[in-house]
Structures are given as structure tokens and as C-alpha cells.
Amino acid sequence: MTRRLGQLATAASAAATGALTIASIVLAATPTPEAGAGDPRSSGEGPGLVGDPLFAILGVIGVVVIAIVLSVVYVRLTGGPRETSERPTTSRR
Numbered sequence: 001m002t003r004r005l006g007q008l009a010t011a012a013s014a015a016a017t018g019a020l021t022i023a024s025i026v027l028a029a030t031p032t033p034e035a036g037a038g039d040p041r042s043s044g045e046g047p048g049l050v051g052d053p054l055f056a057i058l059g060v061i062g063v064v065v066i067a068i069v070l071s072v073v074y075v076r077l078t079g080g081p082r083e084t085s086e087r088p089t090t091s092r093r
Helices: 002-028 053-077
Strands: none
Touching: none
């Protein structure tokens, strides 16, 4: 029984130490930004466009053109649309 109480005391002590360590880490963090922190996206102008929008638009257009060209090349290499005689017929009565 003494051994069991010793193990229980050790486990409780480890749990308390872990909880206090985590609590001190959480309480040490502050949600407020530093005094010198500003908007890193622009030079003091506030939020705005980040990066180069024209480059992004040209990139999207480039991807579209490549997709169209590759689709046309695939259709040409595989023989194009095929005519089959196995089309279902519709009968008008």
C-alpha cells in the first residue's frame, strides 16, 4: 500500500508540475502587438494590394492558354472526334 501511495504521489506531482509549466507559458504570452510592429505588407500605407496583381493576372491567362493548347494537341494526336454508326435512333410516331 505504501508503494501504491508513493506512485500516486509521484504521478500527482508530475501532473501538477506539467500543469503549472503549461499555465506559465500561456500566461507569459500577450495578445497585444509590440509597439514597433506595423503592417509588413506595405510601407506605412495600411492594408492594400500585396504583390504584383498584373503578374498574377498574366499567370492565370498563361495557364488558361497552356490548357487550351494541350487540349487541342491531345485531340489532334488521338484522331479527333470520331463518327460512329452506333448512335441511338429516335423514332417519331
